[in-house]
Amino acid sequence: MSSQMEVVEETTEVGGGEEFLKNDVYTAAAYGDVEKLKRLVDVEGCSLADPDGIGYYALQWAALNNRTAALQYIIENTHVAAQYGQTAFLYHIVTKWNADPDVPDSDGRSPLHWAAYKGFIDCIRLLLFLDAYSGRQDKEGYTPLHWAAIKGNLEACTMLVQAGKKEDLMVQDNTGLTPAQLASDSNHQQVAIFLGNAIRIFDRLYGGSSQFGKLSKLGHAPLLWCTIIALLATYMYSVIPGFNIWKLSLSGLFAWLGVFLATSGLVMFYRCSRKDPGYVKMNPRNSRNIRDDEPLLKVDLGNPALLAGNWSQLCASCKIIRPLRAKHCSTCDRCVEQFDHHCPWVSNCIGKKNKRDFFMFLLLEVSAMVITGAVTIIRTVRDPAAPKRFVAWLNYSATHHPGALSFLITDFFLFFGVVALTIVQATQISQNITTNEMANGMRYSYLRGPGGRFRNPYDHGIRKNCSDLLINGYNEDVEHPEQPSLSALELGMIQMASDRAL
Template sequence: MALTTSEIEVVSDSPATESSTTVKADANEPVITDVFSASAYGNLEKLRKFVQIDGCSLSKPDVNGYYALQWASLNNFAGAAQYIIDHGADVNAVDNSRQTALHWAAVRGWVLVADVLLQNGARLEAADANGYRATHVAAQYGQTTFLNHLITKYVADFDSPDNYGRSQLHWASYKGFADTIRLLLFRDANPRRQDIEGCTPLHWAAISGNMDACTILVHAGTKEELLLKDNAGFTPAQLASDKGHRHVAFFLLNAQRTQGRCFKGKFFTEKLGQMGYAPILFFILIALMVLFVNSILLEPTFPRLTAAVGLWGWMAVSLAFGTLLMFYRCSSKDPGYVKKRSEAFANRAVEDGPLLDIDLSNSLTWTGNWSQLCPSCKIIRPVRSKHCPSCKLCVEQFDHHCPWISNCVGKRNRWDFFVFLCMATITGSVSGAVAIQRMWTDPAVFPTSITWFHRMLIIHPGAIIFLFMDFILWIAATTLAISQGSQIARNITTNELANRGRYWSGVSGFNNTIFSYEKLLKNFQKLSADLQYSDFHVSVEKITSFLQRCYQPRVTPHNTLAKNETTLTYT
């Protein structure tokens, strides 16, 4: 496949040739000389003058073939658009590229002017010379809100091919608009659709090297999309490698290996594979407990147990049993799975409509964040939830997926996981101390350290093995317990901490951090009041104000186009 000839044509809004609407961007006041410039700037007063006094027509194009209604639609002047339509303009007039005013409104995602056009008879499914509909243009520019508005309110077709067989999902994947991809997959767009060159949306995401797009498509899809080949015989991973996107190629190849395990398809081995490392860890804990009892407490070559050492030793055994119970609880408990829609609703027939029952504006969990849409589970996730690729379900307050318990750590089992880690730390500390005491007080060893170690290794190999394994597990449990305790105190999860650069960007980011510290300080204040410590006082307001001054977020202005960039062309 010749990649140079298979690139998708990219929609741009750079000006083509200078027309009567072209105005210098640095001018203090716009130069309005005709109905086209008046429409572009939304100057209704001058527009009325040109039409009602000068007798200018609103149904004729300018020198480049563009209509006044298109200029008003491009810049979201709904009042001007309504005036133009009321005075004889054709709402479905097309320019030289067969683009309508609705196409121009889709470039910048203007919902208000789109409503004006559609309520006055604009053809929703009108296609231009390339077969692009308004939904295609919205996908090309990542106008997710606009696209969802057309789908929800006007039942727009969101999975239609253009002249090259490329759907809206192809375009969003190629351009790397993650939110648009989520919406389309959430609405059941077909991720396996192949264009005239045999490329799926995943092929185009791989060609452009968009890791976010590839990640969403892979997690929401199956092994079939990973192995589909284009007309030239290339898989998405091969195209990514050929384009030099090594990180994308590595991710796709790893996804192929993960979904193509040899045990898949065999019931017993598949179930065993889904259990993860939990059986291994359970066996290790049982083996260590047996080793501790036989090689430390009941070992006949050690001195007779004293009452104090025996008490601590059997206390460690009791703690070990409690740790095993907490381990089972963490592994088997529901971490906070968000239920999927019913199969009957999810697999609704095509003629019933494109999931019209999903009204994001009326959803109790919808906050306007498109990342809440789960294209895999087809649900609106609660805030702080995340889809787990291992469990294939969304988890509330997702912390992380722990392979050692073969379960996610989330809202419902996070405290259980923390208690399990604390008990494992205490058990390891007590049993390790008892083991060291028993070995150190053994009168059969020689005084030098080298001789002592060799003698212990020969006479008490079980004790040495136990101490070594106990130390490794104690280090791991202690580190995780400290980490989890710190995150719980700050009201943050491991997932949020790992993605803090993405989750906390912009104005609201540091406010979330301040809220965490504010909540923690208020907890301390309440505790001090309960304990009647009159000398303990923390001013939350002062500290919060100080943090806000120290961590002023850097606000990046929204991307805007210069006023002279008012020509819409497809290049």
């Protein structure tokens, strides 16, 4: 082993036997030729993140041969890793060699500046996770968010905003421009609109003790709650009295069944709104509470997610390595297991722990709407004085049954939206996939199979998917083993065996 780790003097005979070192970063690092190393990296763009033919990195060659200057240059060269999106190398030198991921270069730009400028999302995520300072300004007064806005990198802007503070959006460069203004001047209107909206969202979510700020966090849940209660009251006052529960027992019970289903749906609505959707435990050193003088967060080198290069599992906001199917909700400012979506109508995220309650709420309300709508139609049509023609019947109902008609119209318009959402949720439950995964399937590596095609590894069949969620309350994140495809040779052997059997 020791002989393998020694510097291998690769030479070529030129002319009268003159020897030259091989022109690569490994040899330059091994011999401590810092000038050549700088030229290869800074000018020619050679990578420090790739191993050589026998599996050793330039960093290892410098360390093994005690080339202190070369070693120091490579460790400090995190800017190059960020410039070229070399997330794995960045992770390696920060965690194993204790390189500083936040050191500025001669222009005052940190690796985060470069990653934001180039739009390398995984590098940005890792640097923010390592507590890189997102508010640092370079010589031009630009923060990483300024550079992301200049280049129109919407995803980079989104990540920086989620992990940062409102003050980051308000920082002005040396010419007095904010990131949103720079984006607008660069004709990146989508980014400019996003950054402008982000300021309003920060005001709403972190607006201190103002009553408006507190009410805004409730979302649309109070409105939906009041709407359902008002519809129930209208139905019970205007429709049910037309049925004599004692003489028409079946009709009367059918009419009250709608009330029972709607009330049960309200119970599920309350549970879904108040229940923990599956929040992932946050790191006590949340980025919003970190002081600038605190040491860097220690990263678990043995974490399988990082060793496998699953950088999307790093949450720069919560400072955690989250489960594979979890996602950070910008509204709740928390990571949620099996994140489906944030529903403003229930003022909560829909995730692993409350998806069943959400689906039951939809199912019960759809059933209630069908029954109450049918009962209302029967109530108005069975009026002996009601005309047969539709227009005349409509005018008569507006005069003699205004409450029933208003209930029926509202029920009709709400019905289609609720049914569509129920069908979508039922379909996704049967496939054990979330709304977020359906919308962003190609962004997640775990949803890509051979050839880059979409593949859901958590689909265990309709029966098991549905039974797990409806009985247990959630689906386990257990991958379904993919059946290996048979080669042409194996298919031929099977065919030959079949022919012999015949």
